[in-house]
Amino acid sequence: MNHRVNRPLPGSTAMLAVVCFALFCSGHPSHGQDEGPLAAAGQAPIDNAPIELDPLLRSAEQARVAAVDRARPSAVSVFVPGGGGGGSGVLISPDGYALTNFHVTSPAGTFMRCGLSDGRVYDAVLVGLDPVGDLAMIRLLGRDDFPYATMANSLQARAGDWCMVIGNPFLLATNLQPTVTWGILSGVGRYQYPSGTLLEYADCLQTDASINPGNSGGPIYNDQGALLGIVGRCSFEKRGRVNVGVGYAISINQAKNFLGYLRSGRIVDHATLGATVTTDPDGGVVVSNILESSDAYRRGLRYNAQILEIDGRVVTTANDVQNVLGTFPSGWRVNIAFRHQGITTRVPVRLMSVHRQDELLAKMASALPPPPPVPDQPEDEGEGEKNDGDQDAEQGGEEEPKRPDLKRQRRPTGHGGAKPSIPEAVADLIVQRRGFANYHFNQVEQARFIGSLRSQFPANQFAETEESKTTAWTITGKTGDAQVKLSVADDQYAILVGETAMRATRRSELFDAVDTDSIAGILPALDAWRTMLKLGPEKFGEAYYQGTMPLGGQRPLRDCMVGLYGEMEVRWLSHPETGLVECIEVVADRDSDPAELWVLREGDDISGLELRYGTDVALNVSISDWTQTESAPQ
Amino acid sequence: MRYRPFHPFALAVLLSLVCLSILPVASAQPPVAPDARDVQQRVVKIYGAGGIKGLEAYQSGFLVSPEGHVATAWSYVLDVEPIVVLDDGRRFESKIVGIEPSLELAVLKIDASDLPYFKVDKEFNAQWGDPILAVSNLFGIAAGNEPASVMQGIIAGVTNLDARRGTFQTPYRGKVLILDLIANNPGAAGGAVVDADGRLIGMLGKELRDSGTGVWLNYALPIDALRTALGDIIAGRATTVPKENNPVLRRDQSHNLTTLGVVLVPNVLESTPAYIDAVLPDSPAAEAKLRPDDLILLLDGQRVGDQQTLIDLLRRIDRRDAVSVTLQRGNEVLPVRLQP
Numbered sequence: 001m002n003h004r005v006n007r008p009l010p011g012s013t014a015m016l017a018v019v020c021f022a023l024f025c026s027g028h029p030s031h032g033q034d035e036g037p038l039a040a041a042g043q044a045p046i047d048n049a050p051i052e053l054d055p056l057l058r059s060a061e062q063a064r065v066a067a068v069d070r071a072r073p074s075a076v077s078v079f080v081p082g083g084g085g086g087g088s089g090v091l092i093s094p095d096g097y098a099l100t101n102f103h104v105t106s107p108a109g110t111f112m113r114c115g116l117s118d119g120r121v122y123d124a125v126l127v128g129l130d131p132v133g134d135l136a137m138i139r140l141l142g143r144d145d146f147p148y149a150t151m152a153n154s155l156q157a158r159a160g161d162w163c164m165v166i167g168n169p170f171l172l173a174t175n176l177q178p179t180v181t182w183g184i185l186s187g188v189g190r191y192q193y194p195s196g197t198l199l200e201y202a203d204c205l206q207t208d209a210s211i212n213p214g215n216s217g218g219p220i221y222n223d224q225g226a227l228l229g230i231v232g233r234c235s236f237e238k239r240g241r242v243n244v245g246v247g248y249a250i251s252i253n254q255a256k257n258f259l260g261y262l263r264s265g266r267i268v269d270h271a272t273l274g275a276t277v278t279t280d281p282d283g284g285v286v287v288s289n290i291l292e293s294s295d296a297y298r299r300g301l302r303y304n305a306q307i308l309e310i311d312g313r314v315v316t317t318a319n320d321v322q323n324v325l326g327t328f329p330s331g332w333r334v335n336i337a338f339r340h341q342g343i344t345t346r347v348p349v350r351l352m353s354v355h356r357q358d359e360l361l362a363k364m365a366s367a368l369p370p371p372p373p374v375p376d377q378p379e380d381e382g383e384g385e386k387n388d389g390d391q392d393a394e395q396g397g398e399e400e401p402k403r404p405d406l407k408r409q410r411r412p413t414g415h416g417g418a419k420p421s422i423p424e425a426v427a428d429l430i431v432q433r434r435g436f437a438n439y440h441f442n443q444v445e446q447a448r449f450i451g452s453l454r455s456q457f458p459a460n461q462f463a464e465t466e467e468s469k470t471t472a473w474t475i476t477g478k479t480g481d482a483q484v485k486l487s488v489a490d491d492q493y494a495i496l497v498g499e500t501a502m503r504a505t506r507r508s509e510l511f512d513a514v515d516t517d518s519i520a521g522i523l524p525a526l527d528a529w530r531t532m533l534k535l536g537p538e539k540f541g542e543a544y545y546q547g548t549m550p551l552g553g554q555r556p557l558r559d560c561m562v563g564l565y566g567e568m569e570v571r572w573l574s575h576p577e578t579g580l581v582e583c584i585e586v587v588a589d590r591d592s593d594p595a596e597l598w599v600l601r602e603g604d605d606i607s608g609l610e611l612r613y614g615t616d617v618a619l620n621v622s623i624s625d626w627t628q629t630e631s632a633p634q
Numbered sequence: 635m636r637y638r639p640f641h642p643f644a645l646a647v648l649l650s651l652v653c654l655s656i657l658p659v660a661s662a663q664p665p666v667a668p669d670a671r672d673v674q675q676r677v678v679k680i681y682g683a684g685g686i687k688g689l690e691a692y693q694s695g696f697l698v699s700p701e702g703h704v705a706t707a708w709s710y711v712l713d714v715e716p717i718v719v720l721d722d723g724r725r726f727e728s729k730i731v732g733i734e735p736s737l738e739l740a741v742l743k744i745d746a747s748d749l750p751y752f753k754v755d756k757e758f759n760a761q762w763g764d765p766i767l768a769v770s771n772l773f774g775i776a777a778g779n780e781p782a783s784v785m786q787g788i789i790a791g792v793t794n795l796d797a798r799r800g801t802f803q804t805p806y807r808g809k810v811l812i813l814d815l816i817a818n819n820p821g822a823a824g825g826a827v828v829d830a831d832g833r834l835i836g837m838l839g840k841e842l843r844d845s846g847t848g849v850w851l852n853y854a855l856p857i858d859a860l861r862t863a864l865g866d867i868i869a870g871r872a873t874t875v876p877k878e879n880n881p882v883l884r885r886d887q888s889h890n891l892t893t894l895g896v897v898l899v900p901n902v903l904e905s906t907p908a909y910i911d912a913v914l915p916d917s918p919a920a921e922a923k924l925r926p927d928d929l930i931l932l933l934d935g936q937r938v939g940d941q942q943t944l945i946d947l948l949r950r951i952d953r954r955d956a957v958s959v960t961l962q963r964g965n966e967v968l969p970v971r972l973q974p
Binding site: 158159160183184185186187189190191206208238239243244245246279316317318319 | 670671674688772773777778779783787817819850
């Protein structure tokens with residue numbers, strides 16, 4: 001029987017053949033001398049002529065060298081100032097944003113130094129953290145033309161594909177030249193159970209390219225030099241903390257989902273459906289339990305329903321569901337297709353957070369290594385070994401906190417000077433705040449948001465007013481044949497639709513309107529918008545940039561700004577390129593549908609407003625006039 | 635490239651292999667590499683005994699017949715009837731149809747048909763320097779319906795293991811393929827090693843560590859060493875399944891432990907291994923120089939899973955007949971004949 005398949009994977013198996021060939025050839029001359037018969041039997045006769053390489057082999061080798069050269073400039077060697085360890089990273093944008101592991105940055109806190117293969121060392125600051133996915137975003141400073149990696153589509157990666165890992169194993173890159181290791185993908189779509197309490201590797205890549213402590217956070221590239229993932233973990237067991245042929249990488253597609261969240265400077269959480277699933281012995285994956293408070297339940301998902309697709313990916317086992325869900329940030333709304341009682345439904349579902357925020361921060365704190373030792377104080381060694389109990393899924397990465405011999409080498413930097421001093425220009429980019437990895441980057445995004453909001457309709461229609469003045473909006477239009485008049489001002493909210501009129505003077509009344517799915521739920525969305533324009537995010541109340549997420553389950557990912565408005569949470573979703581607000585959501589009770597105000601545009605102007613709860617349209621208004629007055633209309 | 639001192643025979647084997655091998659290198663057409671998926675579909679995951687004291691309850695295997703014969707490493711994992719999970723995620727209960735202790739080989743059978751399988755070739759064309767893929771369930775990574783893990787490397791050498799007895803804790807005495815990749819991890823035993831054409835050339839062995847240097851060995855048993863045993867087991871010529879149609883004899887006519895002169899260790903477990911505790915003087919066992927701590931593996935070619943099986947099997951043998959026993963003594967597998 002011939003089970004050879006004459007369908008080589010693009011760029012992978014063909015290369016295997018050629019490189020195999022290379023291995024054979026390169027072994028040749030030496031045993032040509034030592035063990036003549038072997039060589040004579042195996043190959044063309046050896047004479048003194050230089051070895052001729054097969055052109056195919058030569059081109060394959062050249063392609064490999066070119067791929068390494070293409071990839072290497074974007075690889076980052078991360079060092080914790082003061083000798084506190086380090087790891088690897090990879091640049092993903094010309095302005096210096098780079099990805100690494102949470103467990104690489106955690107010993108450093110907010111400031112680290114990064115080496116590139118150009119031989120230079122750059123200051124870097126922490127941007128955002130995903131402790132559950134073990135991802136961190138950092139920003140290298142000092143250039144706006146950093147070399148950066150091209151991202152591959154890791155869903156297209158297959159077991160058997162050639163790949164390479166470039167990084168800083170054993171922190172060898174003291175000359176800033178990273179180490180390249182080469183291998184194949186041993187598996188894709190692997191699910192690794194949470195190590196300890198927090199870490200979960202879903203839909204990850206497994207490789208036999210050598211991955212050792214210090215490779216953590218670094219890039220794994222495909223044979224074209226495009227970024228496939230972020231190396232993060234190894235199977236370490238009785239053979240010690242060195243490569244045993246099994247390394248794992250977070251898929252770059254998962255990282256792509258989190259990029260916007262990480263840029264927010266926040267400590268971000270992962271998503272869960274609010275349901276548990278099991279693989280049906282007869283095939284398919286079915287819901288075995290579901291929270292009635294979940295959006296999935298509100299959208300009709302029920303016990304024993306069969307889940308068919310999540311975010312366009314077909315799922316057939318519980319493992320598949322875990323794999324897909326584990327790659328989403330909390331708060332995302334993704335399309336889910338399911339079959340229940342013979343009816344197939346495809347609907348956007350809002351995903352819940354895996355943790356409460358306090359819980360996430362507490363778990364993260366317990367996953368942190370101890371702070372670097374402070375001279376003149378006894379070293380506290382007790383806490384660093386937390387993760388060592390996990391037998392097969394231990395974290396790779398920083399090795400030094402676990403090596404007392406290296407600790408001893410650390411020189412005191414003088415009395416009271418234990419913390420490495422952060423350069424002033426760098427310190428300006430660091431703002432500490434609870435729940436944030438680095439609040440500075442959230443402020444940057446907030447400024448971008450409000451700038452964009454103030455330059456688009458309707459704000460750009462009106463002359464700038466002084467903040468002290470009361471502004472009010474009056475919007476008139478039609479729904480069907482009925483006249484609609486909406487007006488919002490400080491503590492004055494009114495809606496008139498045909499013969500129906502509603503007024504409110506307190507935000508708590510608006511809360512009730514949203515909670516009861518009333519058409520008056522359009523008012524808090526409008527008023528929050530008006531208030532945000534008037535006050536800006538700093539004076540709005542608690543407001544922060546959330547990151548990027550799909551809108552109604554659809555891409556591209558929209559920028560999401562969040563503000564607390566009364567007891568409600570308001571989210572502005574804006575298009576990533578135009579910056580135009582497309583939807584404003586108002587969440588009253590987390591266990592009921594938020595009010596969604598969809599903004600319909602003709603060109604840059606707003607032509608209509610649509611209020612939705614869940615998937616139902618409650619009100620559709622075509623706008624004829626939108627005016628701003630300096631006081632509330634009477 | 636240098637090897638450990640060659641056994642002259644090994645060298646001869648190696649040379650003949652080299653001569654036999656077809657070298658696609660010489661032709662202008664490059665060899666076609668195996669599709670990893672194609673190989674993965676023939677590899678299975680096996681779940682059985684273990685899960686305590688650092689003993690993994692899983693290993694690997696590969697299909698060697700379309701009717702569901704699975705070759706795997708003979709190990710403690712098979713102490714219970716193992717579960718076999720195919721590449722497509724289907725789970726099967728399996729039966730151990732044959733073991734060959736001296737090769738550390740076992741063959742399982744699942745009730746299935748039309749499965750993709752590896753052909754066990756007559757010719758063995760692999761030699762040092764050849765690229766290979768090793769596909770296994772190492773570390774039990776491939777949970778659920780996930781396909782087995784694929785690793786790549788080359789054959790670093792083809793040599794014998796027994797250059798220094800006691801260095802490696804294995805009864806296997808034949809030639810092995812030394813691999814340059816870290817293939818022999820927990821759970822990898824029984825995995826398939828294929829060449830650049832996707833042809834089966836070996837089976838990953840159990841974890842072995844050089845007792846002198848502490849170095850872990852990465853190796854595979856060449857498929858030609860397993861071929862005869864595999865063929866015999868699959869064809870039913872060498873099945874170790876108890877021969878149920880042999881009638882149970884009267885107690886005073888059949889063999890028992892006393893007629894052989896064997897005392898086993900106390901039978902305290904549900905399935906206590908047939909370890910010899912003492913040998914009675916002037917008995918067939920004493921004659922055959924059996925010793926305490928010998929483990930009885932096979933009785934007249936039938937697998938002795940535990941003491942109860944041994945006693946049952948003896949009831950079906952006339953006490954005037956000689957009995958052949960395969961036993962394990964340390965790292966050796968010994969055939970002995972007990973003559974009443």
